[in-house]
Amino acid sequence: MGKQEWGFKENHELHAAAAFTIRNILEAIMRNIDEKRSGKPMIHLGHGDPSIYPCFRASTSVEDALVESIRSTKFNGYPAGVGIDPTRSAIAEYLSKDLPYDITNDDVFLTAGGNHAIGVALTVLGRPGANILFPRPNYPVYEARARFSQLEVRHFDLLPEKGWEVDLDCVKSLADSKTVAIVLINPGNPCGNVFTFDHMKKIAETARELGILVIADEVYAHQVFGEKPFIPMGVLGDIAPVLTLGSLSKRWIVPGWRFGWIAINDPTSILQQTGVAGSLKSCLTISADPPTVIQGAIPRVIKSTPTSFFLNTNKLLKESADLFFEKVKEIPLVACPHKPEGSMFAMVKLNIPAFEDIVDDTDFCMKLAKEECMIVFPGDAVCLKNWVRVSIASEPKVLEDAVGRMKAFCLKHAKHQ
Numbered sequence: 087m088g089k090q091e092w093g094f095k096e097n098h099e100l101h102a103a104a105a106f107t108i109r110n111i112l113e114a115i116m117r118n119i120d121e122k123r124s125g126k127p128m129i130h131l132g133h134g135d136p137s138i139y140p141c142f143r144a145s146t147s148v149e150d151a152l153v154e155s156i157r158s159t160k161f162n163g164y165p166a167g168v169g170i171d172p173t174r175s176a177i178a179e180y181l182s183k184d185l186p187y188d189i190t191n192d193d194v195f196l197t198a199g200g201n202h203a204i205g206v207a208l209t210v211l212g213r214p215g216a217n218i219l220f221p222r223p224n225y226p227v228y229e230a231r232a233r234f235s236q237l238e239v240r241h242f243d244l245l246p247e248k249g250w251e252v253d254l255d256c257v258k259s260l261a262d263s264k265t266v267a268i269v270l271i272n273p274g275n276p277c278g279n280v281f282t283f284d285h286m287k288k289i290a291e292t293a294r295e296l297g298i299l300v301i302a303d304e305v306y307a308h309q310v311f312g313e314k315p316f317i318p319m320g321v322l323g324d325i326a327p328v329l330t331l332g333s334l335s336k337r338w339i340v341p342g343w344r345f346g347w348i349a350i351n352d353p354t355s356i357l358q359q360t361g362v363a364g365s366l367k368s369c370l371t372i373s374a375d376p377p378t379v380i381q382g383a384i385p386r387v388i389k390s391t392p393t394s395f396f397l398n399t400n401k402l403l404k405e406s407a408d409l410f411f412e413k414v415k416e417i418p419l420v421a422c423p424h425k426p427e428g429s430m431f432a433m434v435k436l437n438i439p440a441f442e443d444i445v446d447d448t449d450f451c452m453k454l455a456k457e458e459c460m461i462v463f464p465g466d467a468v469c470l471k472n473w474v475r476v477s478i479a480s481e482p483k484v485l486e487d488a489v490g491r492m493k494a495f496c497l498k499h500a501k502h503q
């Protein structure tokens with residue numbers, strides 16, 4: 087018999103997009119981890135998931151809400167494509183508290199997590215020839231998804247010497263008549279920065295001048311612990327329309343629940359008029375839903391999680407940020423130019439020429455995993471070469487141990503004078 091010919095084949099574009107995801111990069115670094123050989127417990131500062139640490143355990147009210155949702159038997163059926171109404175209303179009410187106007191259930195679309203929300207937003211905006219403005223550094227899922235939608239990516243810089251503010255001149259020079267949107271992540275991942283109102287107003291005015299939408303990734307909403315308050319971009323929705331992306335993963339520390347949302351902040355109804363709101367609905371109708379029982383739990387999750395839970399999380403993150411920022415100064419060949427004031431991350435710059443045998447950030451992460459049994463995330467994967475992203479969301483003891491290991495590693499690999 088001759089060799090069978092099949093009509094299907096491997097999808098190389100998918101590999102190229104997936105290579106960009108945090109999960110894939112972490113898997114590659116993980117292969118260098120061997121706790122037995124190194125004789126040390128693994129320290130994972132590679133992602134923003136502190137749910138394994140007892141001090142970051144989700145509120146029991148959140149667990150109760152899910153149990154009640156399951157037991158009610160009201161949420162065993164299919165949900166509407168955009169999500170069930172009581173949950174859309176609960177989120178609209180929750181978000182409206184911080185806005186100068188009210189949004190309604192019709193402005194809220196439920197997604198299976200923030201990453202799904204990113205996928206939906208980019209799918210809706212993509213069309214042949216269109217381009218989108220991303221920050222550099224960026225959250226990698228945007229890069230991966232954009233490769234899979236009809237959007238050319240253009241990067242504007244965040245400026246470390248200005249507390250990671252947006253380089254607005256750069257934004258203006260990149261945009262043209264085919265630009266659809268600008269993405270902002272505030273509080274910031276990977277930089278741990280928080281934008282001021284004045285800066286956000288300038289961004290909104292720039293977006294209006296350019297005729298583009300603002301995608302405000304606020305999955306770290308309210309997770310601030312420095313001087314600056316968290317202000318949602320929707321506050322400026324009357325200047326330029328805003329799509330706000332939110333999630334349960336970070337603030338409630340249940341990333342495994344896979345629940346998020348897209349909210350339209352558009353008091354002047356531009357997204358209705360241009361049909362973008364309708365497109366969002368159509369996109370969600372043909373994509374995955376968050377499980378109905380999770381949706382059913384959300385109104386109670388939002389209503390009954392005690393304020394003390396959020397205050398405690400921010401207190402822990404602040405202690406970690408203080409500790410990390412002080413201790414990292416003792417490490418030779420690295421520098422953290424801006425103390426984290428929000429989210430769960432710090433960006434650390436590597437002085438690559440001063441290392442004896444480390445060629446770049448990825449090499450640094452791979453060897454650090456192998457020799458010190460610890461994981462940090464390569465800057466290259468967040469579009470900033472020769473930096474690393476460190477998650478500060480862990481226990482102080484662990485963080486201190488981690489900084490000690492990084493110091494020993496840097497001393498060992500420093501060029502001999």
Ligand SMILES: *Cc1c(COP(=O)(O)O)cnc(C)c1O
Pocket residue numbers: 134198199200201202225271275303305332333334335336341344345346
């Ligand atoms: C974690 C994260 C998300 C995704 O959140 P999930 O709800 O867990 O999918 C989106 N954007 C940013 C900036 C994040 O850090």
